[in-house]
Every structure is written in C-alpha cells, then in structure tokens.
Amino acid sequence: MGIDDIKKTFFSIFLFIIIITTFSKARTISITPLYEGDVILSFGDSLTYGHGAKRKQSYPSILGKDIDYKIINSSKNGETSSKGFKRLKKVLKKYPDIKLLILCEGGNDILRQKPIPKLKSNLKKMIHLAKEKGIDVLLVAVPYKEGYIIDDLPIYKEIAEEEGVPLLSNTLGRILSNKSLKSDRIHPNAKGYNQMAKDIYQKMKKVGWI
Numbered sequence: 001m002g003i004d005d006i007k008k009t010f011f012s013i014f015l016f017i018i019i020i021t022t023f024s025k026a027r028t029i030s031i032t033p034l035y036e037g038d039v040i041l042s043f044g045d046s047l048t049y050g051h052g053a054k055r056k057q058s059y060p061s062i063l064g065k066d067i068d069y070k071i072i073n074s075s076k077n078g079e080t081s082s083k084g085f086k087r088l089k090k091v092l093k094k095y096p097d098i099k100l101l102i103l104c105e106g107g108n109d110i111l112r113q114k115p116i117p118k119l120k121s122n123l124k125k126m127i128h129l130a131k132e133k134g135i136d137v138l139l140v141a142v143p144y145k146e147g148y149i150i151d152d153l154p155i156y157k158e159i160a161e162e163e164g165v166p167l168l169s170n171t172l173g174r175i176l177s178n179k180s181l182k183s184d185r186i187h188p189n190a191k192g193y194n195q196m197a198k199d200i201y202q203k204m205k206k207v208g209w210i
Contacts, residue, residue: 029164031136032099034209036068039097041135043088043126044104047142047172048075052183053190060102062197067210072098080108081122088126092133100209101130102200104140107186110153120155127163137165138203143173150177166207171199 034040042048042060050058050073060073074091076083084105092098103126109119123139130137141156150173160167172188175181181192188196204210 029166029207031166031208034069034099034204038069038099039095040069040071040100040102041074041091041095041098042071042102042104043074043084043091044102044140045075045079045084045108046077046187047107048073048102048104049077050075050193051077052187053193057190057193059193059196059200062194063200066197066201067204078108079105080112080114081105081119081126082114085122085125085129088129092129092135096133098130098133098135100136100138101126102138102140103127103130104142106142106153106156110142110144111186116153116155120159123155123159124163127159127165131163136209137163138200138207138209139163139165139167140200141167141169141172143176166203168200168203171196 042063048058048060049055050061055061058073058075060071064071072095074087076087079087103123105123105126106119109116127137127139139156139160141152143150144153152169152173156167157169159165175188175192175195176186178192181188181195183189183192201210
C-alpha cells in the first residue's frame with residue numbers, strides 16, 4: 001500500500017467518524033398529542049409576560065383563546081436563564097399535570113452578554129427537567145442583533161437537534177425586524193404578540209400536539 005493509499009484510508013476513516021458523530025448528536029423528536037383540558041406551561045421572561053402590551057395581550061393569553069387547553073403564564077421580567085432554571089424547578093412541582101412546556105428564555109442573557117455556553121447549558125437543563133417528568137417541550141428561538149440583521153441565536157437550533165425537541169424559529173426575529181410589530185427594540189407590541197401566538201399555534205398543529 002502506497003503513501004497515497006494510506007492517506008486516502010485515513011481520510012475515509014476520519015470522514016466516517018465525523019458523519020457518525022454528527023448524526024449521533026441529533027435525536028428523534030417524539031411528541032404526545034394533547035387532549036382537551038390538558039395543561040400547557042408558557043415559561044420565560046418578559047417576552048412571555050407580555051411586556052410592551054397589556055397582560056391579556058401576551059402570547060399565552062391570546063393562544064388560550066384559540067385552543068381548548070389550560071395555559072399557565074409563568075414569566076418574570078428581566079430573568080436570566082440561570083434564574084429561570086431555578087424557578088422552573090419550583091413551577092414544575094407546583095403544577096404536576098403539565099403536558100407541554102413552551103420555553104422562551106435567554107433574551108436577557110444575550111442583552112447582558114452572559115456566556116453563550118452557559119445559556120445553552122441552562123436551556124438544556126430546563127428541557128431535561130421537563131423530560132424527566134414526561135413533559136413535551138416546544139423551544140422558542142430568541143434572536144440577537146448583528147449590525148442591521150436580527151436573527152435567531154444559533155444555539156437554539158443546536159439544542160433542538162441535540163435534545164430532540166421541536167423549535168419555533170424565525171418568529172421573534174421577524175417580529176422584532178418589523179417596526180409595526182414591536183413596542184421597543186426588544187419587545188413586541190400587541191400585534192407582535194398576536195403574531196407570536198399564531199406562529200406557536202401553527203407550530204403545535206404541524207408537530208401534532210393539536
């Protein structure tokens with residue numbers, strides 16, 4: 001076997017390892033359809049609370065009008081993912097009948113320039129908490145701004161693939177790129193939250209929860 005053949009063999013082995021590693025990180029998405037009266041937990045910071053609009057105009061409130069499920073809005077303005085992880089433990093104990101967690105957290109980590117690996121770790125730990133209790137998760141991607149472009153922070157797609165959970169992508173970035181849909185540079189207005197609720201509803205239908 002010549003030098004070129006050895007190089008080709010090692011390259012093939014290396015490529016095979018890369019492919020196997022990549023596919024091993026992605027998990028199959030498994031969901032359980034919801035039934036009338038099931039409990040949904042909308043968990044997050046000001047984007048879930050409805051900052052920039054009236055509380056009744058928050059996306060969980062609007063979503064609750066369209067579906068026959070009980071929706072709990074558990075949110076805290078200014079919350080970071082570290083505090084959110086601690087709070088989620090208590091909330092899941094308080095509401096043992098939750099079937100679906102809609103998780104929208106991380107905006108304050110981004111604004112305060114907290115370490116992105118730590119944000120990713122906290123979000124994954126929140127998903128693990130839910131899964132341990134048999135709760136499905138819908139992860140909502142939070143955007144960041146780079147120059148004039150507002151786009152989803154890449155870790156949300158990574159987390160969704162690694163944890164096997166559905167991801168609502170491009171919704172908040174699209175809303176916050178439209179002046180008519182936001183109350184300030186980081187929060188939707190009533191119309192924006194209404195669009196957010198519509199996108200979540202459509203995602204729930206597409207995935208098979210409803």
